[in-house]
Amino acid sequence: MTEPQVRSGWPLYEVFLRGKRGLNHVHVGSLHAADPQMALHHARDLYTRRNEGVSIWVVAARDITASSPDEKDPFFAPSGDKVYRHPTFYEIPDDVPHM
Amino acid sequence: MTDDEFAAYQSLSEETGDHRWAFGTGFTDPLEGIDASVPDSVDAAALAAYCLMLGDDALVYSHRLQQWMTRMPELEEETALANIALDLLGQARMLLARAGLAEGEGRQEDQLAFFRDEHEFRNVRLVEVLDADFAELAGRLLIFSAWRLALFSRLAESADPVLAAIAAKGVKELAYHRDYAAQWVIRLGDGTSLSHGKMQAALGTIWPLVEELFEADPVTAALPGVAADPAGLRGEVDAVLETVLAAATLDRPGAAPMARVAGKSGRDGVHTEAFGYLLAELQSVARAHPGATW
Numbered sequence: 470m471t472e473p474q475v476r477s478g479w480p481l482y483e484v485f486l487r488g489k490r491g492l493n494h495v496h497v498g499s500l501h502a503a504d505p506q507m508a509l510h511h512a513r514d515l516y517t518r519r520n521e522g523v524s525i526w527v528v529a530a531r532d533i534t535a536s537s538p539d540e541k542d543p544f545f546a547p548s549g550d551k552v553y554r555h556p557t558f559y560e561i562p563d564d565v566p567h568m
Numbered sequence: 569m570t571d572d573e574f575a576a577y578q579s580l581s582e583e584t585g586d587h588r589w590a591f592g593t594g595f596t597d598p599l600e601g602i603d604a605s606v607p608d609s610v611d612a613a614a615l616a617a618y619c620l621m622l623g624d625d626a627l628v629y630s631h632r633l634q635q636w637m638t639r640m641p642e643l644e645e646e647t648a649l650a651n652i653a654l655d656l657l658g659q660a661r662m663l664l665a666r667a668g669l670a671e672g673e674g675r676q677e678d679q680l681a682f683f684r685d686e687h688e689f690r691n692v693r694l695v696e697v698l699d700a701d702f703a704e705l706a707g708r709l710l711i712f713s714a715w716r717l718a719l720f721s722r723l724a725e726s727a728d729p730v731l732a733a734i735a736a737k738g739v740k741e742l743a744y745h746r747d748y749a750a751q752w753v754i755r756l757g758d759g760t761s762l763s764h765g766k767m768q769a770a771l772g773t774i775w776p777l778v779e780e781l782f783e784a785d786p787v788t789a790a791l792p793g794v795a796a797d798p799a800g801l802r803g804e805v806d807a808v809l810e811t812v813l814a815a816a817t818l819d820r821p822g823a824a825p826m827a828r829v830a831g832k833s834g835r836d837g838v839h840t841e842a843f844g845y846l847l848a849e850l851q852s853v854a855r856a857h858p859g860a861t862w
Contacts, residue, residue, distance in 0.1 A: 479642065500644050503755070510748060511644040514651050 481530040482508040484515075486522035494526050505529070598661040598677065602730060604669045610728055614790040616671035619731065620680065621690040621787060621835060622719075623663030627681055628843075629695035629712060630656035631850050636705060648748060652709070655741040662734045682854035686844055687837040693826065694777040696834070696843040703756055703763070703770035710749035710812060711774060711805075715781045717742040718804040722796035731794065750812045757816025764817065771813075772821045779825035781805075785835045 479501040485494035497516050502508035508527040516522065536544055548554070606612045633653035640646035664677040694712060699705040720742055723735035756767040782802045788795040813820055832838040854860075 501642060502644065507751065507755075510751065511648065513744075514648040515644060518647075518651065 479503050482512075482527045483530050483533065484508075484512045485526040485528070486512075486516055487524040488521055489523055494524065497521075499530060502527075597665065598658070599665045599669070599730065602733075604666070604730060606670050607727060607729070610794055611790055612670045612672065614787055615728055615731070615794060616667045617690070617787045618791055618795050619663045619667035619670060621785075623660045623667055623680070624689050624691035625695055625712075625716070626656040626663065627660035628689070628691045628846065628850075630654075630660060631846060632695060632698065633705075633709075636699070641702065649705075652745050652748065655738075655745070659734065659738050659741070662737075666730050666734065678854065682851045686839055686847055689834075689837060689839065689843070689847070691834055691839075692777070692780050693834040693840050693843075694774070694781065696839055696846055697774075697777065698842050698846075700773065701766065701770065702752075703766040704773060706749050706752035706756060707767065707770045707774050709745065710753050711778060711781075711809070713742050713745035713749055714805050714808040715801060717746050718801040718808075719796055719798075722800070726795070727793040746808070750808075753812055753818070754816040757813070757818040767816065768818055768821075771818060772823055775821040775823040776826040780833050780835075783833070783835075787835075 480503075481499050482502055482505070483499050484497050486497050487494045500508065500511045500515055502511050505527060508529075509525060512525045512527050517525070606615060630653045633649055633656070636649055637646060637653075640649060660681070661677050664680045668675040668677060668680055694708065697708075699708060717739065720735040720738045724732055724739060726732040726735065753767060756763040758764070782798045782805075784798060788798060809820070829838045
């Protein structure tokens, strides 16, 4: 049989939890694991010890594509002066409820 | 952790209003608030002895698992094993407390855990032996949790309501322990030729102590409808082990069962040499400072 490649260290996984009453999964931290299934187990053991979660996502950190700090200005600065994108420039009629 | 991350984590662990958590030292009676009377149809002395057996299994094995702390290969695995040891310690506390109440001589969990001598412990010998390596840890945990899960799923229907409740709670814990151990046995067995060899050798070392798990004992026999027949667990445990060993490409060992001593084994208070050292460590603080609290 061919020997599987031996790693010097386990890859990093990012952990997302959904709490009982929360709506979205929230990033809570990261951990090391050999594969996604083990990462799920580790997430359960490390991040739900105090009953925080009812659902766990794990994602290999290497699979996350992140915006770079170097691109901060081209990415985000252009939206900084466009206040008109906030829906605050019109009157809400009196007879529209629940706004 | 940044403030943002901390806030996110806080929102997950928000107070839910169900006060289940025991903080500090005010938490002294694991069965507090429970009707602890023994049903008329149940032999109270036998029930006490039975809870002692099952409590000792959990107490001693929990201690063995705790001895792995600071020695695990990864931080994540260490937390996982600490969680398992803590689950078993919780089971031990409830079972020993139940044993003390059913016995009716005023002994509480601490007296039973820390002030009995070696020959008074009723645990099976499987749980008292020191793991030589990580493969033995995985193999022993798989066998122990597969067996205890089979046992507790039957005890959840016990005629003693307290024992039934303790077992029902334990089933969920043990299902996770079994899953955790099975994953490691498969990972090692189906891994490299080195890990396969070590896992197979570990099973061979543990195997002589497996037979004892299914042997009949007079305490169980005296509790029809309350206790579960050990022999009746064999089918379920064998099926689980067969599935895991097949996935792990491991062979079922053929090692002969460890001999009984003058017809006696762990359930009769006859233990292996390693047990004396374990017990000395487990009991030393409580015996040096009787009645101490912290």
